Amino acid sequence: MSAGMDAGVVIVGAGQAGGRVALLLAQRGYPGPVTLVGAETLPPYERPPLSKEMLADPQHPLPLLVPAEEYERLGIALRLGRRVMAIDRARRRVMLDDGQSLPYGRLVLATGGQPRQLPFTLERLQVLRTVEDVRAIAARAEQAASVLVIGGGVIGLEVAATLRKRGLAVTVVEVGSRLLGRNFPEPVAAAIADRHAAEGVAVRTGVRVRAVSEDDAGLHATLSDGSTVGADFAVVGIGITPDTALAQECGLVTDDGVVVDADMRSSDPDILAVGDMAAIPGPDGRPMRCETWQNANVTAERAVATILGEAIPPGEAGWFWTDQYDLNVQLTGDTMIGDSGRLVEQRATVAGGRLYLMLDGGSRLVGAAAINAGRDMSVCRRLVAAGAALPAALLESDRFDARAARALLTPSPASVRPVDA
Numbered sequence: 561m562s563a564g565m566d567a568g569v570v571i572v573g574a575g576q577a578g579g580r581v582a583l584l585l586a587q588r589g590y591p592g593p594v595t596l597v598g599a600e601t602l603p604p605y606e607r608p609p610l611s612k613e614m615l616a617d618p619q620h621p622l623p624l625l626v627p628a629e630e631y632e633r634l635g636i637a638l639r640l641g642r643r644v645m646a647i648d649r650a651r652r653r654v655m656l657d658d659g660q661s662l663p664y665g666r667l668v669l670a671t672g673g674q675p676r677q678l679p680f681t682l683e684r685l686q687v688l689r690t691v692e693d694v695r696a697i698a699a700r701a702e703q704a705a706s707v708l709v710i711g712g713g714v715i716g717l718e719v720a721a722t723l724r725k726r727g728l729a730v731t732v733v734e735v736g737s738r739l740l741g742r743n744f745p746e747p748v749a750a751a752i753a754d755r756h757a758a759e760g761v762a763v764r765t766g767v768r769v770r771a772v773s774e775d776d777a778g779l780h781a782t783l784s785d786g787s788t789v790g791a792d793f794a795v796v797g798i799g800i801t802p803d804t805a806l807a808q809e810c811g812l813v814t815d816d817g818v819v820v821d822a823d824m825r826s827s828d829p830d831i832l833a834v835g836d837m838a839a840i841p842g843p844d845g846r847p848m849r850c851e852t853w854q855n856a857n858v859t860a861e862r863a864v865a866t867i868l869g870e871a872i873p874p875g876e877a878g879w880f881w882t883d884q885y886d887l888n889v890q891l892t893g894d895t896m897i898g899d900s901g902r903l904v905e906q907r908a909t910v911a912g913g914r915l916y917l918m919l920d921g922g923s924r925l926v927g928a929a930a931i932n933a934g935r936d937m938s939v940c941r942r943l944v945a946a947g948a949a950l951p952a953a954l955l956e957s958d959r960f961d962a963r964a965a966r967a968l969l970t971p972s973p974a975s976v977r978p979v980d981a
């Protein structure tokens with residue numbers, strides 16, 4: 561065993577990223593003890609189904625990463641319902657909320673984030689991050705005829721779509737001038753907005769919630785334009801704040817998230833950070849956080865490779881999806897077109913699907929968005945990762961040519977050089 565391995569790995573946060581770190585370490589034969597400490601009482605579970613399948617049907621099975629028994633079988637010590645309160649870097653120990661402390665050789669921070677709240681504490685205002693939250697929202701929806709969704713981002717719109725399908729009258733209030741303004745290209749956001757409007761959702765953009773009150777009759781919101789919206793309850797989806805308090809208190813470098821290198825090492829090389837709370841090096845080298853399921857898995861893979869001393873897996877293009885009504889929307893790479901970029905819209909190879917290709921100043925594919933075109937998106941993800949330039953014929957067609965696109969990923973015989981060349 562190398563130095564520190566006898567104290568093993570302690571992972572703080574038993575969510576998507578922390579759970580994957582623990583499982584991968586055990587599955588790949590890490591010889592030291594692996595301890596996963598999680599503030600929630602459930603073993604690690606996936607969050608994407610919360611705003612989709614679980615809100616539609618609270619009886620939907622829990623989306624656990626693996627069955628609970630698997631941790632015991634793999635020799636992972638689960639400390640659930642326990643919060644890490646402090647990190648003592650000098651003594652290499654973490655302090656738990658039950659007064660105990662645990663030694664570590666390597667520490668992995670995977671604490672995710674907390675939903676941002678409005679400055680009002682009201683019973684009828686809900687947020688959505690955990691299984692408990694979704695159960696509370698579903699219980700409210702059971703008794704309600706209407707809901708106000710505050711925030712026209714992904715979580716808010718998924719909640720709006722799911723509750724609309726459950727028959728509630730839905731109003732969405734978004735402070736930005738359009739829905740999904742943070743990372744969706746304009747035509748894709750417009751297609752989603754149109755779909756909500758067609759389903760009867762009232763979408764109000766460019767207005768802020770100024771005040772909210774509640775009484776026996778329901779919840780009353782006053783907006784920045786002076787108008788009021790009434791609903792039985794509200795769901796707030798205005799983003800998350802990364803949970804970096806522990807890291808800050810023990811002196812790690814943070815910049816929105818915990819700053820890590822490509823190996824997921826923080827400013828203390830024995831402390832790694834993964835998932836939503838890690839600020840990884842972005843394309844321009846500056847730290848950036850990424851709040852996606854894929855990023856949780858990719859950063860977990862990287863941290864595990866670092867701990868095991870293995871080669872770091874090659875980079876993938878960032879990828880994200882959302883499901884609203886029967887729209888499956890996927891994004892990869894850089895999806896906000898800058899001044900020099902260009903967006904090409906095409907029919908997908910699947911009937912009814914649309915593809916949006918983002919090009920840099922020339923013909924290099926830097927990002928893509930797909931509406932109901934998952935198969936084409938998987939080619940685009942690989943093209944973006946490869947930094948492929950698209951030939952004019954492919955860009956000029958009004959339909960995506962998946963075969964020609966795939967051919968760009970296969971080296972032609974002429975480009976294969978003999979090893980001794």
Ligand SMILES: Cc1cc2nc3c(=O)[nH]c(=O)nc-3n(C[C@H](O)[C@H](O)[C@H](O)COP(=O)(O)OP(=O)(O)OC[C@H]3O[C@@H](n4cnc5c(N)ncnc54)[C@H](O)[C@@H]3O)c2cc1C
Nearest residue numbers: 573575576577599607608643644671672835836851852853
């Ligand atoms: C409703 C919803 C829908 C989503 N849908 C999609 C989607 O469709 N597509 C997509 O790509 N992404 C989606 N995401 C995002 C994705 O789920 C997250 O990016 C992912 O869960 C991040 O994983 P994480 O492990 O970093 O954080 P989390 O999963 O949040 O886990 C962090 C865990 O750490 C625990 N913790 C915090 N502090 C401590 C402490 N001091 N001690 C112990 N434990 C602690 C927390 O309780 C939590 O359980 C969705 C997220 C939500 C909330």
